[in-house]
Amino acid sequence: MRAKVHEPIDFGHALRDALVTGVLTLLVLGPVTNLVLDGYAITAELLRGPLIVNGIGLALVVALGRFVVAVGVQTPAGRDLLTRFGQKGAHGVTVETAADNDWHRVLRPLVIGGALSLLLLVLSRFGLMDVQRAAALVLIVLFVVLGQGLGSLRRRGQSSPWRILVPLLFVAGLVLPLLFNAWGLFPKTWIGNLILALIYVLLGLGLNIVVGLAGLLDLGFVAFYAVGAYFLALGAQYFGIGFWTALLCAPILAACCGAVLGFPVLRMHGDYLAIVTLGFGEIIRLILNNWLEVTGGPNGAPAPGPSLFGLEFGRVARGEGNTPFHEFFGLEYSADYKFLFIYLVLFVVVAAMIRFITRLRAMPMGRAWEALREDEIACRSLGINHVVVKLTAFMMGAMTGGIAGVFFATYQGFVNPTSFNFFESVLILAIVVLGGMGSTLGVIIAALVLTLLPEVLRDFADYRVLLFGALMVLMMIWRPRGLIRPKRPAFAPKGA
Amino acid sequence: MTAPLLEVRGVDTYYGPVQALRQVSLHVDRGEIVTLIGANGAGKTTLLMTVFGSPRATVGEVYYRGEDITRVPTHQIATRGIAQVPEGRHIFPAMTVEENIVMGTIPIGQAHLDADRQAMFELFPRLKERRNQRAGTLSGGEQQMLAIARALMGRPELILLDEPSLGLAPLIVKRIFEVLKEVAQSGKTIFLVEQNANHALRLADRGYVMVNGEIRLEGSGAELLSNPEVREAYLGGH
Numbered sequence: 001m002r003a004k005v006h007e008p009i010d011f012g013h014a015l016r017d018a019l020v021t022g023v024l025t026l027l028v029l030g031p032v033t034n035l036v037l038d039g040y041a042i043t044a045e046l047l048r049g050p051l052i053v054n055g056i057g058l059a060l061v062v063a064l065g066r067f068v069v070a071v072g073v074q075t076p077a078g079r080d081l082l083t084r085f086g087q088k089g090a091h092g093v094t095v096e097t098a099a100d101n102d103w104h105r106v107l108r109p110l111v112i113g114g115a116l117s118l119l120l121l122v123l124s125r126f127g128l129m130d131v132q133r134a135a136a137l138v139l140i141v142l143f144v145v146l147g148q149g150l151g152s153l154r155r156r157g158q159s160s161p162w163r164i165l166v167p168l169l170f171v172a173g174l175v176l177p178l179l180f181n182a183w184g185l186f187p188k189t190w191i192g193n194l195i196l197a198l199i200y201v202l203l204g205l206g207l208n209i210v211v212g213l214a215g216l217l218d219l220g221f222v223a224f225y226a227v228g229a230y231f232l233a234l235g236a237q238y239f240g241i242g243f244w245t246a247l248l249c250a251p252i253l254a255a256c257c258g259a260v261l262g263f264p265v266l267r268m269h270g271d272y273l274a275i276v277t278l279g280f281g282e283i284i285r286l287i288l289n290n291w292l293e294v295t296g297g298p299n300g301a302p303a304p305g306p307s308l309f310g311l312e313f314g315r316v317a318r319g320e321g322n323t324p325f326h327e328f329f330g331l332e333y334s335a336d337y338k339f340l341f342i343y344l345v346l347f348v349v350v351a352a353m354i355r356f357i358t359r360l361r362a363m364p365m366g367r368a369w370e371a372l373r374e375d376e377i378a379c380r381s382l383g384i385n386h387v388v389v390k391l392t393a394f395m396m397g398a399m400t401g402g403i404a405g406v407f408f409a410t411y412q413g414f415v416n417p418t419s420f421n422f423f424e425s426v427l428i429l430a431i432v433v434l435g436g437m438g439s440t441l442g443v444i445i446a447a448l449v450l451t452l453l454p455e456v457l458r459d460f461a462d463y464r465v466l467l468f469g470a471l472m473v474l475m476m477i478w479r480p481r482g483l484i485r486p487k488r489p490a491f492a493p494k495g496a
Numbered sequence: 497m498t499a500p501l502l503e504v505r506g507v508d509t510y511y512g513p514v515q516a517l518r519q520v521s522l523h524v525d526r527g528e529i530v531t532l533i534g535a536n537g538a539g540k541t542t543l544l545m546t547v548f549g550s551p552r553a554t555v556g557e558v559y560y561r562g563e564d565i566t567r568v569p570t571h572q573i574a575t576r577g578i579a580q581v582p583e584g585r586h587i588f589p590a591m592t593v594e595e596n597i598v599m600g601t602i603p604i605g606q607a608h609l610d611a612d613r614q615a616m617f618e619l620f621p622r623l624k625e626r627r628n629q630r631a632g633t634l635s636g637g638e639q640q641m642l643a644i645a646r647a648l649m650g651r652p653e654l655i656l657l658d659e660p661s662l663g664l665a666p667l668i669v670k671r672i673f674e675v676l677k678e679v680a681q682s683g684k685t686i687f688l689v690e691q692n693a694n695h696a697l698r699l700a701d702r703g704y705v706m707v708n709g710e711i712r713l714e715g716s717g718a719e720l721l722s723n724p725e726v727r728e729a730y731l732g733g734h
C-alpha cells in the first residue's frame with residue numbers, strides 16, 4: 001500500500017535528527033581525530049589536518065547527510081523507495097506457483113540480465129569501464145540468470161520456458177569464457193576471481209542446507225572445506241591420487257566428517273550447537289597446523305592441478321609418457337588453460353549442485369529439513385526420524401563443502417591452514433544470511449557479491465573494506481531477512 | 497474377544513527424578529471414542545507422549561494391535577497407524593496450509609495424496625479457502641483443524657488428540673467436536689485428552705479420569721457425566 005495523501009515534509013524533525021547524529025559523531029570521532037597526545041599531555045587541536053579528516057568536519061558531513069536522508073525519505077519518491085525495500089514484516093517462505101513459470105515471469109530475469117550485460121558493454125565501449133572487468137561481470141550476470149533458471153526448472157514433463165533457456169544459458173556459460181579468453185578479455189586474474197567466486201557459491205549452497213534449510217547454526221563449516229582441500233593435497237602426496245579421484249572421493253570423506261560432527265550435536269540447539277561446531281572447525285584447523293609430519297603444518301602442502309583425459313596443464317609433463325595439454329593440441333603454452341579448465345569444470349559442478357539441491361528441496365528429505373527447523377514435536381508425531389534428517393543435512397552440507405575444497409586446492413596449487421580459519425566460516429555464514437536463509441538464488445548472488453565486490457572495488461584501495469562494511473550495514477537495514485525471499489519449489493506437483 | 501487396539505498396562509513414566517505417571521492402565525477398543533480427562537498437570541500429555549515413546553515408560557508396556565510398542569523408536573510409531581495431534585497444535589507455521597497437509601503423508605507416502613487431500617478439503621472447507629496461506633497466519637481454530645487434517649492424511653486407525661479445544665472460542669470448540677464425531681463415524685478410533693470434560697464426555701463412549709498421574713475413575717461417558725465427583729471437579733458443580 002502506498003500513502004496517497006501527501007504529508008508536508010517535517011523539516012524540524014529532520015533538523016533534530018541531523019543535530020543528534022552530528023553531535024554523536026563529534027563525540028565519537030572528535031577525541032580520535034582532534035586530541036593530540038604529546039608525551040603525557042593531551043592537547044585539543046580543533047582544526048587539525050584537512051577538514052574532511054577532522055572530527056568537526058566529519059560531524060558536519062554526517063549531519064548534512066542525515067538531514068538530506070531525513071528529508072529525502074519524506075518525499076513521495078523516498079517513501080516509495082522505503083516501502084519497496086523496507087519489507088521488515090514480510091518474512092517466511094513463498095511457495096512457487098504455476099504462474100512462476102509463465103513467460104513474462106521468466107522474461108524478467110532475462111531482460112534484467114540482458115540489460116545489465118548491454119550496459120556493461122556500452123560502458124566499456126566508451127572507456128568508462130575496464131573491458132576485462134565488464135567481460136567478467138557479463139559472465140557473472142549470465143551465471144545468476146542460469147542459477148535462477150536451474151532453481152525454477154520443474155520436474156520432467158512439465159513445460160516451462162526455462163526448459164529451453166537453461167540449456168542455452170548453460171552452453172553460453174561454457175563457450176563465452178573460452179571466446180572471451182581468446183579475445184584477450186578474460187585474463188588469468190579474472191578467471192581466478194571467478195573461480196573463487198564460484199567456490200564460495202558452492203560453500204554458500206552447502207552451508208545453506210545446514211543453516212538455511214535445516215536451521216542448524218554451524219560456525220565451523222570451514223572444516224569440511226579444509227577436508228576437501230587437504231584430501232587432494234595429501235592424497236596426491238601420499239597415494240598419488242589426482243584431481244578427478246579427489247573430486248569423487250572428497251565429498252564422501254567430507255560427508256563422513258559431517259556425520260562425525262553430526263552425531264554428538266544431535267540434541268543441541270542454537271547457541272550450544274554454534275559453539276560445538278565452532279570448536280570442531282578449530283580442531284580441524286589445529287590438527288592441520290600442528291601435525292607437522294603428515295600435513296606439513298603451517299608450511300602447507302602442494303596440490304596437483306587438474307588433468308584432461310591424462311593431459312596435464314603444466315609447461316612440461318610431470319608424469320612419465322604424458323604430454324602437456326598445449327603440446328597435444330599444438331598450442332602455445334599459457335597458464336590460462338589450466339585456470340580456464342578449472343573454471344569450466346567448476347561451472348558444471350556448481351550448476352549441477354544447484355539443480356540437485358532444488359530437486360532435493362521438493363522431495364520428502366528436503367521437506368523434512370525444513371519441517372524439523374520449524375517444529376520438532378510435530379516432526380516426531382509425524383514419524384520423521386530426526387536423527388537421520390539432521391545427519392543428512394550435515395552430510396549434504398559437508399559434502400558440498402568438500403567439493404569446494406578440492407577446487408580451491410587445485411586452483412591454488414597449494415594449501416595451508418591459514419586458508420581455513422574461523423573468519424572463513426564467518427564469511428560463508430554471511431553469504432547465507434545476506435542471501436536470505438534458505439534461498440538458493442539469494443545465496444548465489446550474495447556469494448558473488450561478497451567475493452567479487454572487493455575485487456571490483458579495488459580502485460578504492462584502502463577504503464574498500466570500509467565500503468564493504470557500509471554496504472553490509474545498508475543491506476541489513478533494507479533487507480534484514482536477506483536479499484531474496486526464499487521460495488520453495490512446489491511439493492507434490494501433481495494437480496489438485 | 498479380540499485384543500484392544502491400544503492398551504496401556506501398568507505404566508510408570510518419569511521426567512528425571514519426577515514421576516509423572518503411576519501405574520496407568522487403560523485400553524481403547526477398535527471404533528471407540530475414549531476420552532481421558534484431568535486437571536492441568538495431571539499427566540495427560542505425558543501419557544500420550546509415552547505411547548509415542550518420548551519419554552519412554554520406565555515400567556509397564558504399551559500394546560498396539562497386540563504388539564508391544566513400548567521400545568519401538570518414536571519415528572516408527574507413526575508408520576504403524578497411530579497419529580497424534582499434539583497439544584498446542586504444532587503446525588508448521590512457515591509452510592502453507594496445503595504443504596502442512598501434504599506433510600501428513602510422511603508415514604504412508606504419497607500414494608493416496610490426491611484423494612485424501614480432496615477429502616480433507618471437503619471436511620474442512622475453511623482450509624481449502626486458505627490452502628496457499630501460511631499456516632502461521634491462521635486463527636487458532638483453523639490451526640487446530642489443520643493439525644487434525646494433517647494427522648488424518650497418514651490414514652491412521654487410531655488418532656490421539658491432546659486438548660483440541662485448548663484456548664478456542666466456544667463456537668469453534670463445538671465445531672471441532674462435530675468434526676471429531678464425523679471422523680469417528682468414518683471408522684477411526686479416537687483417544688481424546690481433554691480438560692473440557694463436558695464436551696468430551698458427551699462425545700465419548702467411555703472415559704477415564706486422571707489425577708496426579710493416576711487413573712482415578714473410569715466408566716461410560718454418561719456415567720462419568722453424572723458422577724458427583726466428576727461434576728464437582730470438572731464440570732463446575734452444575
Ligand SMILES: Nc1ncnc2c1ncn2[C@@H]1O[C@H](COP(=O)(O)OP(=O)(O)O)[C@@H](O)[C@H]1O
Nearest residue numbers: 511514516534535536537538539540541542543
Ligand atoms: N518435560 C518435562 N520435564 C519435567 N517435568 C515435566 C515435563 N513435562 C511435564 N512435566 C511434569 O509432568 C506432570 C504432568 O504434565 P503433563 O503431562 O503435561 O500434564 P497435563 O497434560 O495433564 O496437563 C506435571 O507435573 C509436569 O510438571
Ligand SMILES: [Mg+2]
Nearest residue numbers: 540541542583
Ligand atoms: Mg497437557
